[in-house]
Amino acid sequence: MHDHFLYKDRISDLTRRVIETYVTSGRLQHLDHCPLPNYDIVVQLLDDLKEILYPGYRHRDWLHMGNVVYHVGDIIDRLHDRLAVQFERALCHGRGMNTGCTPEKKYAMEQLGAEKAILFLGLIPDIRRSLAFDVEAAYAGDPACKSFDEVVFCYPGLEAITVYRLAHAMNDLGIPLIPRMMSEYAHGKTGIDIHPGATIGSHFFIDHGTGVVIGETCVIGDWVKIYQGVTLGALSFPKDEKGELVRDTKRHPTIEDNVVIYANATILGGETHIGRGSVIGSSVWITKSVAPGTTVLMEPPALKLRSPNS
Amino acid sequence: MHDHFLYKDRISDLTRRVIETYVTSGRLQHLDHCPLPNYDIVVQLLDDLKEILYPGYRHRDWLHMGNVVYHVGDIIDRLHDRLAVQFERALCHGRGMNTGCTPEKKYAMEQLGAEKAILFLGLIPDIRRSLAFDVEAAYAGDPACKSFDEVVFCYPGLEAITVYRLAHAMNDLGIPLIPRMMSEYAHGKTGIDIHPGATIGSHFFIDHGTGVVIGETCVIGDWVKIYQGVTLGALSFPKDEKGELVRDTKRHPTIEDNVVIYANATILGGETHIGRGSVIGSSVWITKSVAPGTTVLMEPPALKLRSPNS
């Protein structure tokens, strides 16, 4: 008991030593009067957005055309309030307003956040239309799939594409940081990492999906099908004269319409184009363009017979 | 302030536009008086099932033989109530009863749901016996493993196999959709995607496991060991005369007893048999059968010496 009190006396010393590192070690704390977007709220926003994109499939039971308007109207109302605040925070942060903020500037950012929240919510109908095609592509592309309901409930590819289409729209509206927070949340849940900056056509299907990486400057056509472990990545990173990475080039491949890429294939480089209708086999590694209609396969591996007693 | 009210006036317009897409864009909403299984409840069911499968390891502390009967009896009671309701929903849905339901049909489905819930719970002792072998196989197969407790607490492979054994039993009872919801939940948590339809023997061990995919028609023997990134998948999908995928063939490989498959290997095709005692090396890609006792390895990769200044 006595000893335990001694240990507790040391809490204030420990606290002081931790606080000291908030001054000396940069980059790991955000301590000022201009808060960042809140991660917990961003996750709630995604949850609400999915509830109105897929009504009847997620939290609320017993929805029908007679009551869905109240449920959805209520969610849209609270979405707008929260989106406006989080957008404002992201916009202030993106413009470096944590120093030199004035009441006028703050008011202007509040207005801009609210306006962009309305613009974003106005895109939901289009996003739903696009997601309906993605559901169709999943059912058409997987013989293990028993129903459209199974796609909506159980396909991590649809979850990742849903968050991508939301985050991409937000990115196009010029909102910093929040689209990446959203895509990383989806990555954590599904193992599928799609950068919000990527450009992806209609009827996109990712099956299983764990380990898929789709880089920021990828361009993907319509009716493309991708399996688990596929990387659409960068080949190498040019540096500028100061030795720092050049950040705004096309570093990731272009995948044309009707391409299928099987499990664990790796396709690298901003100048790499996979031509329309090509099939890329499992585990291959490609850094050059491929003409339309090409099938790319690995050599079969060596077999080694083992004696039964080894 | 004034502007903000203006924006708020637009909420009802936004809601109306979203609701409209519930009529026109099919497949993304479930709006009728026959609700689907509820995802949140399905997740709670899994949590309760794991609490009685592994008592003392999960939520409740201080369990001993004197009090465990109350804890477990209470969970089984609420499991039965919830399983019955969710099974009923899945059965109605699987039989297309959202149109043409009658009180008699609804009553019959309620009875069937409750009966299958009892049958399912009656399988728990057998499932526990099977999982005890899986724990044994994990400890026997990983030199980094310090204790059986570590397997139960920390092995994502055991988590995925636990959910597989539950979902497979449910699948065998003819419950639609819920087994896939469960397997997808486990996939999200562990990165291991085992279809509930797969057939898997005793003493199954998956180490690390992220990226593992085991398809619906796989047949796996006893004492099989699989590492992260292994795909047991389909080679290609035959289509019927209408151009639609044929959905009920054996599309995934057969893995016989005592096979080890190392990281990121890909084995494809319903006619591919990996013979008893074979060892499949990392990153290989196999689409043909392999005789018992075979070791399959990749060629070592090319080495390129780089000058120090390049």
Place this chain on the structure above:
Amino acid sequence: MHDHFLYKDRISDLTRRVIETYVTSGRLQHLDHCPLPNYDIVVQLLDDLKEILYPGYRHRDWLHMGNVVYHVGDIIDRLHDRLAVQFERALCHGRGMNTGCTPEKKYAMEQLGAEKAILFLGLIPDIRRSLAFDVEAAYAGDPACKSFDEVVFCYPGLEAITVYRLAHAMNDLGIPLIPRMMSEYAHGKTGIDIHPGATIGSHFFIDHGTGVVIGETCVIGDWVKIYQGVTLGALSFPKDEKGELVRDTKRHPTIEDNVVIYANATILGGETHIGRGSVIGSSVWITKSVAPGTTVLMEPPALKLRSPNS
């Protein structure tokens, strides 16, 4: 209704049959008066630790130098209480004290748990300094990265490395089981599986990260960069004269300073050293040492032209 009561009568029978397996099937239950570390609490501990490592980025908004001391002091206080209890449980368990415990032994373990909790919390400032270098390495290594804030919010590699640095410190203090519970929690969230026993230098960067496995006896230098799907694993497991795995050898590779390992490469074996400044290409499979400055690449795959009608 009547039938439903009949089903309910069977609950007690089901409970009895499940309880019976708690006696007969070993390894899946922990039923005694010496509880194990609690998984839910271990997850809360990690959450609190991350809140003080990255103040202003996670749950609490509006932190500044004027109020952060109260927030952090409060968290450290409750961290100490909980760490002490969980450490005590792990220490008792690791020493097999569930049999033959005495009040004196229990008191000694309580003291030891509280002492090690203080020692662990005393390491937080050093861990923060080390994590600041990891954040720097992520920004320096990824051209898609827009800011340090993005690294802290959105990089699963940083999440996994954060938990690794905490778990490794705890492991060095001789706490059993809890470090592995923590690393497995991070693995579930990020798909990155770093064993707490691994030795990792400064400025470590993992990009995307899904599927990465870093084994218990790996040794990794400074400024190493690793991409998704990379395995640093064991080649084969020697067995002792009883046929059981030998558990305390160096089984995993050594990666020297300034090495880059691209997506899905697999490097195996305790004697495998990847020399300083080497570059290991995507999807390669290596089981032998590589001299400093070497680039290892896969052969380009075979291309097969397909006729447009096939």
